[in-house]
Amino acid sequence: xxxxxxxxxxxxxxxxxxxxELVDEANFDFSETGIRLQAMDKSHIALSFLHLRSDGFSEYxxxxxxxxxxxxxxxxxxxxxxxxxxxxxxxxxxEAEALSLTFENSAKDRMSEFNLKLMDIDIxxxxxxxxxxQATVSMSAxxxxxxxxxxxxxxEAVTIDATKQGVRFSATGDDGSGNILLKHxxxxxxxxxxxxxxxxxxxxxxxxxxxxxxxxxxxxxxxDRVTINLIEEAPVMFEFKISDMGHIRFYLAPQIExxxx
Amino acid sequence: xxxxxxxxxxxxxxxxxxxxELVDEANFDFSETGIRLQAMDKSHIALSFLHLRSDGFSEYxxxxxxxxxxxxxxxxxxxxxxxxxxxxxxxxxxEAEALSLTFENSAKDRMSEFNLKLMDIDIxxxxxxxxxxQATVSMSAxxxxxxxxxxxxxxEAVTIDATKQGVRFSATGDDGSGNILLKHxxxxxxxxxxxxxxxxxxxxxxxxxxxxxxxxxxxxxxxDRVTINLIEEAPVMFEFKISDMGHIRFYLAPQIExxxx
Amino acid sequence: xxxxxxxxxxxxxxxxxxxxELVDEANFDFSETGIRLQAMDKSHIALSFLHLRSDGFSEYxxxxxxxxxxxxxxxxxxxxxxxxxxxxxxxxxxEAEALSLTFENSAKDRMSEFNLKLMDIDIxxxxxxxxxxQATVSMSAxxxxxxxxxxxxxxEAVTIDATKQGVRFSATGDDGSGNILLKHxxxxxxxxxxxxxxxxxxxxxxxxxxxxxxxxxxxxxxxDRVTINLIEEAPVMFEFKISDMGHIRFYLAPQIExxxx
Numbered sequence: 001x002x003x004x005x006x007x008x009x010x011x012x013x014x015x016x017x018x019x020x021e022l023v024d025e026a027n028f029d030f031s032e033t034g035i036r037l038q039a040m041d042k043s044h045i046a047l048s049f050l051h052l053r054s055d056g057f058s059e060y061x062x063x064x065x066x067x068x069x070x071x072x073x074x075x076x077x078x079x080x081x082x083x084x085x086x087x088x089x090x091x092x093x094x095e096a097e098a099l100s101l102t103f104e105n106s107a108k109d110r111m112s113e114f115n116l117k118l119m120d121i122d123i124x125x126x127x128x129x130x131x132x133x134q135a136t137v138s139m140s141a142x143x144x145x146x147x148x149x150x151x152x153x154x155x156e157a158v159t160i161d162a163t164k165q166g167v168r169f170s171a172t173g174d175d176g177s178g179n180i181l182l183k184h185x186x187x188x189x190x191x192x193x194x195x196x197x198x199x200x201x202x203x204x205x206x207x208x209x210x211x212x213x214x215x216x217x218x219x220x221x222x223x224d225r226v227t228i229n230l231i232e233e234a235p236v237m238f239e240f241k242i243s244d245m246g247h248i249r250f251y252l253a254p255q256i257e258x259x260x261x
Numbered sequence: 262x263x264x265x266x267x268x269x270x271x272x273x274x275x276x277x278x279x280x281x282e283l284v285d286e287a288n289f290d291f292s293e294t295g296i297r298l299q300a301m302d303k304s305h306i307a308l309s310f311l312h313l314r315s316d317g318f319s320e321y322x323x324x325x326x327x328x329x330x331x332x333x334x335x336x337x338x339x340x341x342x343x344x345x346x347x348x349x350x351x352x353x354x355x356e357a358e359a360l361s362l363t364f365e366n367s368a369k370d371r372m373s374e375f376n377l378k379l380m381d382i383d384i385x386x387x388x389x390x391x392x393x394x395q396a397t398v399s400m401s402a403x404x405x406x407x408x409x410x411x412x413x414x415x416x417e418a419v420t421i422d423a424t425k426q427g428v429r430f431s432a433t434g435d436d437g438s439g440n441i442l443l444k445h446x447x448x449x450x451x452x453x454x455x456x457x458x459x460x461x462x463x464x465x466x467x468x469x470x471x472x473x474x475x476x477x478x479x480x481x482x483x484x485d486r487v488t489i490n491l492i493e494e495a496p497v498m499f500e501f502k503i504s505d506m507g508h509i510r511f512y513l514a515p516q517i518e519x520x521x522x
Numbered sequence: 523x524x525x526x527x528x529x530x531x532x533x534x535x536x537x538x539x540x541x542x543e544l545v546d547e548a549n550f551d552f553s554e555t556g557i558r559l560q561a562m563d564k565s566h567i568a569l570s571f572l573h574l575r576s577d578g579f580s581e582y583x584x585x586x587x588x589x590x591x592x593x594x595x596x597x598x599x600x601x602x603x604x605x606x607x608x609x610x611x612x613x614x615x616x617e618a619e620a621l622s623l624t625f626e627n628s629a630k631d632r633m634s635e636f637n638l639k640l641m642d643i644d645i646x647x648x649x650x651x652x653x654x655x656q657a658t659v660s661m662s663a664x665x666x667x668x669x670x671x672x673x674x675x676x677x678e679a680v681t682i683d684a685t686k687q688g689v690r691f692s693a694t695g696d697d698g699s700g701n702i703l704l705k706h707x708x709x710x711x712x713x714x715x716x717x718x719x720x721x722x723x724x725x726x727x728x729x730x731x732x733x734x735x736x737x738x739x740x741x742x743x744x745x746d747r748v749t750i751n752l753i754e755e756a757p758v759m760f761e762f763k764i765s766d767m768g769h770i771r772f773y774l775a776p777q778i779e780x781x782x783x
Contacts, residue, residue, distance in 0.1 A: 074436035
């Protein structure tokens with residue numbers, strides 16, 4: 001028996017919107033400690049991890065660990081039937097064939113119940129070792145989404161260069177080329193969500209396919225900031241924190257470019 | 262000779278937008294008491310009635326009853342040439358071949374005149390007897406439009422169940438199923454436009470095609486509230502009041518479902 | 523060596539948006555006094571002129587006159603990578619193969635550099651003599667854009683009649699016909715951007731293809747007002763002033779209509 005309550009439907013909507021760009025179907029692993037999801041995109045190049053801790057829910061109960069296979073488009077359709085401020089209750093019996101979703105408004109005079117069919121999804125799980133990244137860029141998630149969109153109109157790949165001075169995003173295409181430099185801010189107000197900081201042991205440069213970054217950028221509404229974690233010869237990790245509750249992480253393998261600078 | 266003045270073009274725009282989803286062409290019956298329109302959709306399943314009382318116009322004159330056949334898409338195109346706050350004057354001579362529309366702004370320095378070609382439309386009129394409905398649901402028109410849109414993403418038909426407790430809208434589709442319950446409010450503020458009330462002599466349940474309801478929902482901008490009137494073995498009637506002026510009513514025959522609950 | 527600085531990227535964006543509807547590629551002639559562009563649409567019916575005076579830039583330097591051939595869609599794509607409030611620096615070396623564009627935000631912590639490939643464009647330049655127009659209509663640029671859009675839903679051509687009373691725009695199509703009259707305002711507040719004035723020596727009437735006017739109307743965001751300059755047997759000239767900096771002018775030859783009134 002699983003039962004979890006989220007006070008605002010908008011949060012769950014944003015989480016599903018962020019994942020469903022990469023995969024159509026995914027396994028949600030429910031356990032006592034919370035919910036975990038791991039999904040590989042169809043081309044096996046990008047990997048996404050979601051972790052929602054049980055203490056981030058207003059109510060959470062999971063009698064025994066259970067994996068629920070869910071079609072994310074169907075999930076998204078049903079979530080669109082909730083108002084952003086609705087409370088959402090998720091429920092599944094042991095061996096359930098459907099996930100039950102209940103939306104209730106604060107006046108308690110409107111209650112919706114939806115059943116989402118569950119499915120068996122055969123996925124091998126991948127272990128991603130923790131890394132001592134050489135460079136960690138922390139920047140506005142909205143700015144990240146904008147850069148990805150802007151450079152997407154110029155070329156198909158972006159080179160991310162992290163140095164002590166800041167982080168530079170570059171792209172080249174048929175019309176010309178461009179790069180955007182965000183300077184490292186030495187002293188940052190705690191309140192500031194727009195400042196960029198780069199923590200670095202060694203400069204790193206990686207070239208990445210912009211179409212995956214465009215998918216990752218769908219997670220920007222979830223978080224004020226994104227961190228980009230880089231190390232030579234390993235996938236780049238993008239992390240969006242989900243406030244007081246967990247995070248969503250995306251891993252993307254760099255492109256090997258002959259003319260890589 | 263017909264002459265009618267409406268102080269705000271936006272009202273006429275909303276009326277035509279609400280009807281043109283169901284029918285391409287319609288007869289407007291002008292008489293001393295006002296304007297009536299009756300239109301059957303192409304598949305002969307949904308019927309719409311419009312009534313605008315003469316006293317709701319700021320000026321109204323109709324020397325003798327006259328029927329004007331109008332292409333609603335053309336009418337809509339011309340109305341889009343008015344500003345929402347423009348005064349609209351409608352004019353037609355006896356045996357006119359065109360309807361004259363004049364839009365004037367409040368500063369009186371901008372005046373537009375349009376002529377809309379009239380046409381002969383051959384339509385049999387249908388008598389709809391007044392009914393003692395078993396259940397009358399009064400609810401927010403905006404909420405109605407939202408439920409129709411939400412359930413339209415789940416299935417093709419909606420079952421409306423009216424009971425003393427409230428009204429429940431349910432739909433089933435390939436991804437799962439869902440239902441939305443609006444509870445009956447015993448005491449309702451006169452100001453409230455969001456509360457739901459159900460007046461009932463006997464519980465009624467009908468299954469209706471959502472695509473027609475999606476068309477009816479185009480009338481939601483016209484009115485704060487919609488009433489849904491149900492009785493066994495007769496079409497469901499949806500009424501949107503047009504403030505101080507009349508109403509628009511839609512009739513839709515229920516679907517006979519084998520698995521109807 | 524060319525170097526020019528515009529304090530706000532939004533202005534340059536609007537200028538390019540206004541021209542790129544008419545032509546795909548254009549020559550920008552840089553000289554000591556400023557920038558000039560002349561472009562003929564593909565069907566050789568509409569002509570556009572842009573003039574930006576050097577004193578309208580916050581910095582301007584042009585060592586020797588130079589013509590830069592630019593693909594306007596590529597230019598527009600790169601400009602979309604700037605924020606509206608960014609400062610834009612345009613730079614080209616002598617015999618440059620690319621135009622360099624630098625965008626910088628006011629906090630100076632975000633800097634973007636783009637290179638736009640230049641091209642050789644072979645265009646004959648056209649001389650347009652100055653005219654003593656018979657009628658000059660000055661009106662709101664936004665109102666002009668709206669009339670063009672509204673009448674575009676009625677017909678394919680608009681007749682512009684300028685008289686002492688005002689200016690009338692008329693169109694006829696399959697659904698009907700329409701005309702919009704803007705009355706001449708004798709005394710106009712200097713602040714008013716919505717009033718219409720008609721200076722006239724002789725009434726003029728011209729019929730013009732609405733599809734070109736729809737392109738010209740893309741310049742409306744650049745200016746509060748547009749002037750329409752008419753004279754018998756010569757193209758109509760539409761002028762949008764670019765504040766303190768120059769103007770964009772469009773010339774369109776009237777249609778010869780058999781049933782022209």
